Amino acid sequence: MTKTNIALAVVGIVALAAPVAAQERAAEDSGPRSTVTAAIVGGTLGIGPELGFRINDHIGIRGSATFLSINGSASSDDTDYDAKLRLKSFGGMVDIYPFGGSFRISGGARANRSNAGLDAELSNGQSTIEVGGETYTAAQVGTLSGRAEVKKFAPALTLGWSGGNRRGFMFGFEAGALFQGAVRIREFTSTGTLRNDPNFRASLEDERRSLQDDVDKYKVYPILMTSIGYRF
Template identity: 30%
Template sequence: MTDLVGLRGGLSGVPFDVNVEADGVDYDLDLPSPRILLVADFYPTGPLRLSGGLMVSTEDFRMDAKLIEPVEIGNNTYTPDEVGTLTGTVAVRNASPYVGIGVGNPTAKRVGFFFEAGAAFHDNPEVSAQADGPVSTDPGFQADLDAEVRDIQDDVENLVVYPVLSLGVSVRVGG
């Protein structure tokens, strides 16, 4: 656009899962992928850039746990055979405001490198969970699982910042 202002978009993903522990249960956490980043950049001096825009994702965070030992859910202890696999989601807003600061101007050279640290901000996450074992239809188990979901909800309710770290190569097309 100009030497001081530019527009850009990007597509990103996380090629690995993360293992997290929530209330004594180990979960494999699948991060939402892909994510689209649409931003306006301001270049106040040299290659320094300040960015603001929108991060868009169509997926929620997904958690899966295959129990290997008895676990306390709510006020009771359940065996792996009773529970089966625990599956949960952490849902966040699909489009979140984004701010970042970085180095590298993709329009300055035909090929360049860039680095950016930023954050997307979303509302309080919403947690849900279910089990697929024989006890999953039992009202007592469901009450215990609901209590567990409330505990996890309390743990994640303040996680409203999604950190973003970008390192890459830019290629100018045309001009």
């Protein structure tokens, strides 16, 4: 999606939100207003607590911490890896409510401590495994392990809906992007008989670079979160 298409999409969402927000604002004027929200959020960043403070009709701030562990798989050059993704981040957002209602445009940043562990070994029925373009036996390789990390600081931008600004239970959602940069694949290690062999170490580095090339293009992490909580 081009920058022009993104801008048009944002303009369209804002235009659609305006009349709904105006009706909502009129309904809220007759009820008790809220300034503090405590919620549980969940989605692509993980699951965790969130606290929000509505400064006035048009500005608010939020802080959250999210965690989650996920088991999955990855593949590079015919080598399959068992992957364990550990989501762990903390951050804050400044919310702008352009119509004074529930629709918000948010910007902020997160301290990103997420990482992934990668392990590969021969599965049942295999006698050899390819590492960095070279073929090795199970005894020579053992278990192949690596680690993937991201930048420790990542800006974020989202569009969202926070429910009516009245006391009581609330439900909200937001979508956007975390600009975390390219994932960094750290040095591979091995438990096999060739773990200290210079030629095998070179193959390990070739394998790491190949996997790094596969992930270099993924520099933006999608944010899709829902929340449920209470406004005090």
